[in-house]
Amino acid sequence: MISYIIRRTIAALVLLLVVTAVTFGIFFILPKLAGQTADQLAQQYIGKNPTPEDIAAVKANLGLDQPVYVQYWDFVKGIVSGATYDLGPTTVRCDAPCFGYSFKDHIEVWPQLTERLPVTLSLAVGAAVLWLIGGIAAGVVSALKPGSFFDRSAMGVALAGVSLPMFFTGQLALLLFSYKLEIFGRTYVPFTENPSQWANTLFLPWCSLALLYSAIYARLTRSGMLETMSEDFIRTARAKGLRERKVVVRHGLRAALTPLVTVFGMDIGLLLGGAVITETVFSLHGIGEYAVQAITANDLPPILGVTLLAAFFVVFMNLVVDLLYATIDPRVRLS
């Protein structure tokens, strides 16, 4: 087991390196291959009407006239031990982990990310709790009575849940419950300041996000449960004289939910990299909204920063899933 953990962790670290390298390549090699000169590249990092000095500074700070591996190395070094940006008249110290510097906003990327992460985290975790409870419960009950009224209605709602766009459900909920009925607030308050206010503001985004995901989870749980409940080991469990409830929970659910761990890990990983649409609809200042702003402003360093952070979460959740899987399914530990 220990060696399994070590192996998976090393694999995850390698994967992370590869992902950052590829991301870096997309940002810096592709434009070069497309024929952009260092000056043209540098120009993109600055706002309108750049002075030649600005361009020279950006070029030097990002190492745009150097080979890409040097650039990459400097970037990794910045993450590990910080970097200093020389902006002509002033210098900016970007502390580790330095995820880059926005020359347009004159601000480091990392503090922006850490400031926004709690919002995205609150959104993702709260919604996940809701959709796990709702989705799995609905899926199990549907699977135990396939074709029943509950099954049909639950699967109908699930179909609606996956097909209705967040722009629609989210806006509608916001309009009705926040603007019209004024039940829920619209300004995010950190949990540490006022937990009830925090939950109040996040309730609608949680529900909108959870509706989408619980729809998917209900369907996955239902099909997984239908399949496991016809397995031989379920018959064995019944043959022992176990109560049906124990058969379902201890033998059925345990096996049916295992594949869900993978899906859940991926979903959380992706969401932590920014719930773009939800954050936009509900004006939450999270990672996703930050990414949208950066893309709109065509500001490359924040985009690169968010991309790397998202990649980190995905790789990290992958590792968590691998380790979880090994504790759930003893057969995994062998290989």
Added chain:
Amino acid sequence: MTDLSKTGAAVGEPVRAGEPPRAFLEVRDLKVHFPTDDGLVKSVDGLSFQLEKGRTLGIVGESGSGKSVTSLAVMGLHRLGSRGKNVQMSGEIWLDGKELVSASPDEVRRMRGRQMAMIFQDPLSAMHPYYTVGNQIVEAYRVHNKVDKKTARRRAVELLDRVGIPEPNKRVDMYPHEFSGGMRQRAMIAMALVNNPELLIADEPTTALDVTVQAQILDLIRDLQKEFGSAVVIITHDLGVVAEIADDILVMYGGRCVERGPVDKIFYEPSHPYTWGLLGSMPRIDRAQTDRLIPVKGQPPSLINVPTGCAFNPRCPYADVPKGGITRTERPELHEVGGGHFTACHLSQEDRTRIWTEEIAPKL
């Protein structure tokens, strides 16, 4: 119909419905039908047999003849799960004086695993992959015994040891996938025996195993039966298996019993053409390579549109032998042809004896 008092053997004439049972396990006119989109599947359609404690009944028949459906019916496993409410079951199943078809699901559940237990064909898929073998046995024990985990675990080790698993103290904490096929089946047997059941049903317990292991498992079941004195039903499509272990044999065809009787009668004086076919298709070491394995020709009958008359009719080489005015559409009922030996075939005693001694026996 014969005098009931003569049928003291384990396999006897069915008693009329509602009467108290005469044997430890008594199945009377059991019907198990499944409504499907294609029609009503009559998997078991009027099956009766009796079994005493300390004896072994072998149920044989080709794939789809209703063997597993019968055993699951005895265990009360058809009615469970989402498909359970569609199943149509009728008849009577008496176990130790208690009728199970009309009993409440919870009554049957409390007997399941304690008074009656079952061993399944493929022990790998029949065991839960996420729990250790020990925990699965412990669970089976604790359903019916209010004991702490330690005691239950000791019991699990004791049984693993009894079924011949080496180092049971270590093996008890291993997972099913860490066992070999034979060891898994032994563990499965340990799990079934943990509550000293009075009835043990083994559904193709050796089919998934290789030949040498097969023999060991059969020996084990035989030994355990002697030790525990339980009634054993062993289901198989391999007559070789029942020859070794059974006291009585019941041959199933298309959800019905076509012949049943003591094992010697079935092997040395079989009276039903389908049994002849089964015997002919039995691989035997002492038989010359050239004329071994004469399979029963044709397809198993549809269980939805069951042929009128004898279900074996379309495949029977003797269907056209004159039967003294009995038409093809008349269904042959089980009748006794010798001490405790029953058959469901219209052939007259003379024809039957002649065909068996002159045509079939010499070729076997």
